[in-house]
Amino acid sequence: MRLAGRISAAIEVLTEVEQRHRPVSEALKAWGFAHRFAGAGDRAAIGNLVYDALRRRQSHAQAMQSDAPRALVLSVVVRDWGEPAEALANSFTDDRHAPEPITETEMEALRRADGPAVPDVPEWLQPSLERALGSEWIAEMQAMAERPPLDLRVNTLKSSVERVANSLKRFSPQSTDIAPTGLRLPAGQRDSRTPNVTTDEGYQKGWFEIQDQGSQIVSLLAGAQPGEQVLDLCAGGGGKTLAMAAAMDNRGQIFAHDSDRSRLAPIYDRLKRSGVRNAQVRPPEPEALDDLAGRMDRVLIDAPCTGTGTWRRRPDTKWKLSTEQLQLRVAEQQAILDAAVASLKPGGTLVYITCSLLPEENADQVADFHRRHEGFEDLNLKHVWTSYLNGDFRGLDMPHGLLLTPLRTGTDGFYIAALKRTATR
Template identity: 50%
Template sequence: MKDGGRLSAAIEVLTEVETRHRPVQPALRDWGTSHRFAGSGDRTVIGNLVFDALRHKSSLTARTGSSEPRMQILGTYVFAWGNGIDRLKEVLGEDPHSPEALNEAEESALANESVDDLEPEVAADVPAWLWPYFEAAFGDNAVNEGKALATRAPIDLRTNSLKSDREKLLKRLAHVNAEATSITPTALRIKAKPGASRMPHVQAEEGYRKGWFELQDEASQIAAALACAKPGEQVLDLCAGGGGKTLALAATMDNKGQIYAYDSDRLRLAPIHERLQRSSVRNVQVRDPASSNLDPLKEAMDLVFIDAPCTGTGVWRRRPDSKWKLSEKALADRLEEQRKVLDTAKEFVKLGGRIAYVTCSILPQENGDQVKRFLAENSDFEAVDAIAIWKHVFGEDRLPAYVTEEGGVTLTPATTETDGFFFALLGRKTD
């Protein structure tokens, strides 16, 4: 396919996403199924166009004067991909499968390179109703943080220290340009590529099949490391999902002690079994929510790890469509779920034990405010200074820029080059 046909396909997919409120991945998959002539390279370009259009939906609308899928895709090709109006006009005229030629108003809008006078939330590509929360979280850095969340995410890998080490993996993955990251000693990164470029399929690598590494953003690796799970401890991963942090905790514990992996949704938990086997993790018991009773674990855990349900504002780079679907009701629902899971978690912590509270959100309501509420209602718990732990685990380089009154830390693409994540540690007092 030529670029004109790819632009038409991207407009078709984005129209499907916008008008039928469909998730992007199923819409792309269905388009590929019904257009077998499109190769994998074509599907990559089409997907990149659609995702980038969603990443920059607000600013593209302001710059092109239209929120329609046609102008969103054409604006992405011209502005975000840097092709310019002249190249677009060439593309529209060289292929019968291309979109229609530009009318006068469209050409004028796409020829204007100025990005002056955009409202802050528009420049940041943040939904207007969320902008006050961004300002509360980041102050003068709010626009830069929003822009960073509108970029493409890299591929981050976690070295499975039970089977390999980072130096060995760097050599084996040199052909995909994997690099060591600057915070954790376990993370490797393949930087995001611009425009039509294709990222490597790392799950096809020998190292993935043999369990030498897992796909996991460095922020998630940092959260698991800051929990400081020690060999021999008893750990409950209360919202284990697919098991990424369970695996990281098991490696930190050197396969010693016991981790109980639980999730209220058994479908989310399903992938963990194959991942445990591939990674040679032996100290994990998976507790199926349909048949398991967690009562025997009450007041017996050294650590309860909570990867809490949240709005996912910290992972907009990876799921840009979710940015524009998020509602105030959804935020309220997540806040209630977080309160419940924190109140459940405290029942399993022994004296002197701790709760690691983690979200992939950057909103204060889901992070510091939840910690503050929990501590106000539970006098037998106290905040543990995450910065002190950070210095102990990672040293004093690259300290987080955002720290709450209670000592929790927020990671962001703009400051730590990771997904947006929050981490707080809450210790149960011994008297």
């Protein structure tokens, strides 16, 4: 397919997403099944057009004076992909898969200079984001609207950074600048395809995992030590369980638990592939953690949240988020924090993590926890940073914890707080 045909397909997919409220991944998959003639390069290009349009939807809508899928995609091709407007219009004339010809009104909009910077987030969330990020909040949101890189965490239980980098040298990986065992494949431009590293021999052997550098950073800041007893209370697919197992050098014990059986399902194969021997999966039954009461050196809560820190990867979710969803997540987080206390021994550490930028889910949540539970003190994670990570502290110092952002740390957005239990009860 040529560019004009890819544009037509992207408009079709984006229309499906907006009219039927389908997740982008599902809409793209359905389009691919219905158009078997499209190759892998075509599907990648179409996906890039759709995701780029959603990442900067308000900016493109402002420039085009329209938020229709066609207007958004045309603006992406000219403003983000650098295609000259005249050349784009000409390409529509000799491609039977092209959309309708570009109108004079559209051409004027495509030639028009961009207006003031737009934050590209729902208006109702802007006060919360400004409260969390301060005067740089618009710049932070512009960074959040960029394409993300592909980050990998080298599994030191089986391999080394040098060995994995050599295995993937055809992709020219770079060492991550903060996480000590990470590799990064930078985001591509225009219609470039994201490398499928899961087919690499090293991945099949468990030498590395796909994990954003931000997730790697908070996994290390969690501070799990060899020989400790650790509960990963919201383990999901096991990304942070695997990272902590490597940090603990397979010594001690990690209990991986999740309330959702389907989220937990991938962890079994991942543990086996990665050579993790100190992790035990606890199923989502109510009594599954009873024997751990008061025994844990460390309880990790990778809390369910709005996912506002992952908008680079899932830009469609930011336009679907509602106040009701935020309130539901806040209530879930509160319940999980309260439940976690039972497993923690005196002197143990409660680690609270979200992939959110919103203070309602982060500092506010920890402050509320302190009001409900006496005998906990905040640990200074900036000091922990210098022990486990490369370079000086680059995150945002927040009440009770710290925040990672695309602008400051080049990562997804993550909040982490660590609370030491000082009381005996």
